[in-house]
Amino acid sequence: MPGGCSRGPAAGDGRLRLARLALVLLGWVSSTSLPSSASSSTSSASLPAPAASGQPALPGRCPAPCECSEAARTVKCVNRNLTEVPADLPPYVRNLFLTGNQLAVLPAGAFARRPPLADLAALNLSGNRLKEVDAGAFEHLPGLRQLDLSHNPLADLSPFAFSGSNASVVAPSPLAELILNRLELPAAERQNLSLEGMVAAALRAGHALRGLRRLELASNQLLYLPRDVLAHLPGLRHLDLRNNSLVGLTHVSFRNLTHLESLHLEDNALKVLRNGTLAELQSLPHVRVFLDDNPWVCDCHMVDMVAWLKETEVVQGKGRLTCAFPEKMRHRVLLELNSSDLDCDPILPPSLQTSYVFLGIVLALIGAIFLLVLYLNRKGIKKWMHNIRDACRDHMEGYHYRYEINADPRLTNLSSNSDV
Numbered sequence: 256m257p258g259g260c261s262r263g264p265a266a267g268d269g270r271l272r273l274a275r276l277a278l279v280l281l282g283w284v285s286s287t288s289l290p291s292s293a294s295s296s297t298s299s300a301s302l303p304a305p306a307a308s309g310q311p312a313l314p315g316r317c318p319a320p321c322e323c324s325e326a327a328r329t330v331k332c333v334n335r336n337l338t339e340v341p342a343d344l345p346p347y348v349r350n351l352f353l354t355g356n357q358l359a360v361l362p363a364g365a366f367a368r369r370p371p372l373a374d375l376a377a378l379n380l381s382g383n384r385l386k387e388v389d390a391g392a393f394e395h396l397p398g399l400r401q402l403d404l405s406h407n408p409l410a411d412l413s414p415f416a417f418s419g420s421n422a423s424v425v426a427p428s429p430l431a432e433l434i435l436n437r438l439e440l441p442a443a444e445r446q447n448l449s450l451e452g453m454v455a456a457a458l459r460a461g462h463a464l465r466g467l468r469r470l471e472l473a474s475n476q477l478l479y480l481p482r483d484v485l486a487h488l489p490g491l492r493h494l495d496l497r498n499n500s501l502v503g504l505t506h507v508s509f510r511n512l513t514h515l516e517s518l519h520l521e522d523n524a525l526k527v528l529r530n531g532t533l534a535e536l537q538s539l540p541h542v543r544v545f546l547d548d549n550p551w552v553c554d555c556h557m558v559d560m561v562a563w564l565k566e567t568e569v570v571q572g573k574g575r576l577t578c579a580f581p582e583k584m585r586h587r588v589l590l591e592l593n594s595s596d597l598d599c600d601p602i603l604p605p606s607l608q609t610s611y612v613f614l615g616i617v618l619a620l621i622g623a624i625f626l627l628v629l630y631l632n633r634k635g636i637k638k639w640m641h642n643i644r645d646a647c648r649d650h651m652e653g654y655h656y657r658y659e660i661n662a663d664p665r666l667t668n669l670s671s672n673s674d675v
């Protein structure tokens with residue numbers, strides 16, 4: 256569809272030019288009061304030198320442990336055991352690789368510099384043993400589009416990590432791609448902490464990530480997707496939830512993700528998709544859904560999903576989906592099932608059946624022993640029954656007697672008078 260393709264960018268270009276114009280005007284206004292400030296943000300194509308040359312010291316030098324390429328606008332500080340972000344990052348940097356270090360904590364304004372790193376667009380912090388990312392850690396990076404925090408044991412991600420250190424004025428984040436794969440928490444911390452809740456809080460804080468287009472949350476052992484997290488990310492195009500432990504999507508709403516193009520749900524623990532989810536996915540205009548390698552349960556609850564699969568174009572490789580349970584349906588292709596195959600069989604699985612048989616035998620034995628004891632004691636029991644009956648009779652007679660006294664009003668009066 257060349258027509259559609261050529262129109263999209265053209266409209267985008269127009270908007271971009273408008274935005275540039277606005278920036279230039281803004282720059283001009285601010286430069287009247289603050290000489291040589293916002294010039295670098297407008298010069299994305301031209302030389303970045305003016306921004307740096309206006310400052311006294313700090314030329315575009317390279318921090319000692321890093322490799323810099325001004326032509327590629329790239330700085331790499333890879334596998335250097337750095338414990339903090341280098342202070343003297345060159346102002347031209349557009350791609351910053353700070354991977355394989357020992358940062359541990361990312362404080363507020365960790366990348367705030369004077370002049371700001373206005374062109375920094377891609378920041379890779381993967382594999383840094385990061386435990387803590389504070390509120391406003393990515394403040395003063397107006398051009399940041401892509402952030403990779405993967406492979407970090409993030410136990411303390413501030414809800415305002417992507418918005419700002421001042422919680423009362425949430426700044427919209429410029430981020431378009433956020434990559435949070437393999438946040439490998441130690442098992443002990445995992446027990447106390449809800450990674451789901453922590454990530455959701457950071458994603459929804461003040462709607463700061465409205466502009467997010469790609470979100471990757473793969474290999475995080477997520478058990479569920481918090482209910483309202485997607486509602487705060489209306490611009491999402493790509494959502495990657497591969498290799499987690501999602502059991503169902505019943506509480507998740509995809510309805511408002513009208514721009515969604517790809518939804519990766521491979522390698523989860525999905526058993527079935529319910530009617531509501533099916534209808535929502537079907538209503539999204541551009542989406543492609545990936546559902547491979549889930550343990551689909553082919554019983555009567557699967558009827559709606561199988562019927563939907565046969566019709567829909569939304570699921571990629573739908574012919575590859577197979578049942579995992581029950582045993583008799585294992586490896587059957589979902590698309591080839593018809594509703595007569597899908598019943599909810601009350602017959603128990605064999606392992607459970609043997610355990611029930613065993614339980615039955617034990618109960619029968621206990622019952623037999625009890626009866627035997629009763630039989631051997633039959634004389635004693637008979638005597639005991641007689642005793643009880645006699646005792647009851649005595650008691651009942653006493654009760655009868657008292658009842659008759661109480662029922663007779665004269666006697667009642669008499670007794671109450673005598674009390675006084």
Ligand SMILES: *[C@@H]1O[C@H](CO)[C@@H](O)[C@H](O)[C@H]1NC(C)=O
Nearest residue numbers: 320333334335336337356357
């Ligand atoms: C980083 O630390 C490890 C272990 O402490 C050491 O083996 C390695 O040589 C260090 N790397 C650098 C670049 O200093």
Ligand SMILES: *[C@@H]1O[C@H](CO)[C@@H](O)[C@H](O)[C@H]1NC(C)=O
Nearest residue numbers: 354379380381382401403434
């Ligand atoms: C970030 O760096 C890691 C390690 O080099 C790499 O595997 C990953 O693909 C990078 N992320 C992005 C978005 O390029």
Ligand SMILES: *[C@@H]1O[C@H](CO)[C@@H](O)[C@H](O)[C@H]1NC(C)=O
Nearest residue numbers: 419420421422423424425426
């Ligand atoms: C946060 O922003 C509010 C409103 O602009 C301001 O009054 C307050 O002083 C700020 N707080 C901090 C800690 O900067």
Ligand SMILES: *[C@@H]1O[C@H](CO)[C@@H](O)[C@H](O)[C@H]1NC(C)=O
Nearest residue numbers: 441442443444445446447448
């Ligand atoms: C988990 O919580 C318990 C009690 O709240 C605490 O004793 C324990 O130290 C915590 N474990 C970790 C790893 O934080």
Ligand SMILES: *[C@@H]1O[C@H](CO)[C@@H](O)[C@H](O)[C@H]1NC(C)=O
Nearest residue numbers: 437473474475476497498499
């Ligand atoms: C899936 O995630 C687990 C951790 O949750 C990880 O150990 C494993 O390597 C991942 N598998 C793939 C194929 O990425």
Ligand SMILES: *[C@@H]1O[C@H](CO)[C@@H](O)[C@H](O)[C@H]1NC(C)=O
Nearest residue numbers: 483485486487508509510511
């Ligand atoms: C979807 O968007 C509409 C309006 O934009 C809003 O009223 C509604 O609450 C949203 N639904 C969900 C589930 O977020």
Ligand SMILES: *[C@@H]1O[C@H](CO)[C@@H](O)[C@H](O)[C@H]1NC(C)=O
Nearest residue numbers: 529530531533534559560562
């Ligand atoms: C699911 O939807 C289909 C068609 O819209 C309908 O026939 C079916 O009864 C629904 N199933 C449930 C469980 O509501």
Ligand SMILES: *[C@@H]1O[C@H](CO)[C@@H](O)[C@H](O)[C@H]1NC(C)=O
Nearest residue numbers: 587591592593594595596597
């Ligand atoms: C259902 O499948 C069986 C074989 O798996 C086939 O014999 C039967 O005709 C199918 N029924 C319908 C309604 O397609």
